[in-house]
Amino acid sequence: MASFDIRQFTCRSDNFGVLVHEAESGTTIAIDAPEEQAILAELETAGWTLTHILTTHHHGDHVAANEALKARFHVEIVGPEKEKMKIPGIDRPVAGGQTIDVGGVRVEVIDTPGHTLGEVSYFMPDAGAVFAADALFSLGCGRLFEGDAAMMWESLQRLRALPGATMLYCGHEYTATNAKCALSVDPDNVALQERAREVEELRREGRSTLPVLLEREKKTNPFLRADDEGLMAAMGMAGADPVDVFAAIRKKRDQY
Numbered sequence: 001m002a003s004f005d006i007r008q009f010t011c012r013s014d015n016f017g018v019l020v021h022e023a024e025s026g027t028t029i030a031i032d033a034p035e036e037q038a039i040l041a042e043l044e045t046a047g048w049t050l051t052h053i054l055t056t057h058h059h060g061d062h063v064a065a066n067e068a069l070k071a072r073f074h075v076e077i078v079g080p081e082k083e084k085m086k087i088p089g090i091d092r093p094v095a096g097g098q099t100i101d102v103g104g105v106r107v108e109v110i111d112t113p114g115h116t117l118g119e120v121s122y123f124m125p126d127a128g129a130v131f132a133a134d135a136l137f138s139l140g141c142g143r144l145f146e147g148d149a150a151m152m153w154e155s156l157q158r159l160r161a162l163p164g165a166t167m168l169y170c171g172h173e174y175t176a177t178n179a180k181c182a183l184s185v186d187p188d189n190v191a192l193q194e195r196a197r198e199v200e201e202l203r204r205e206g207r208s209t210l211p212v213l214l215e216r217e218k219k220t221n222p223f224l225r226a227d228d229e230g231l232m233a234a235m236g237m238a239g240a241d242p243v244d245v246f247a248a249i250r251k252k253r254d255q256y
């Protein structure tokens with residue numbers, strides 16, 4: 001039986017580093033590689049040896065330590081085919097829809113473009129976790145640097161289709177600001193109000209707001225609810241195309 005242990009830690013200023021360890025195979029996977037020292041320290045604390053890196057997208061704060069970690073551990077680096085020219089040290093390009101074996105760990109690759117044109121998320125069904133980097137944040141979503149609202153909305157619907165019991169891991173701690181924007185568009189959502197209070201308390205204590213159950217995000221994250229009739233009505237957009245609703249929320253978030 002596979003047995004998973006997942007450690008999340010802060011890298012740089014607001015990036016998350018994540019290590020997934022599977023005890024039977026001894027496989028240890030880093031989700032992105034934002035910062036060498038922080039990852040080395042976490043490996044040392046856990047007593048694990050890094051075997052793989054799953055790269056979500058090409059941004060510097062997600063691939064910064066790829067080459068250093070590869071030189072040190074001879075890890076295999078997996079990343080999106082569409083961005084392979086921009087991902088240092090990539091060994092194994094993958095595409096959405098594929099289920100791959102990563103050191104004995106089953107990983108489903110999900111296309112989630114919008115923030116960048118090639119971003120992918122990684123779902124590990126046996127660990128009950130999805131790693132959505134800069135596509136989906138708690139109560140938010142990634143900035144549309146390369147894609148548009150229609151593209152991102154489609155990406156987020158793929159993530160929304162995963163089981164509610166899935167734990168969502170993200171690339172950044174942006175939840176407190178996301179909560180303010182979410183409440184401004186969806187003020188009467190009780191589940192959102194509760195989550196916003198919890199987020200405020202966690203941040204006051206200097207703790208992370210992630211990971212979070214996907215089921216809660218489905219009920220609270222306005223970017224996953226752009227086709228919700230109640231939210232549309234609250235925004236004065238009853239009957240609108242969800243893509244337009246999504247774009248309106250994204251535009252609002254850009255002002256925070």
Ligand SMILES: [Zn+2]
Binds near residue numbers: 059062115134
């Ligand atoms: Zn990014």
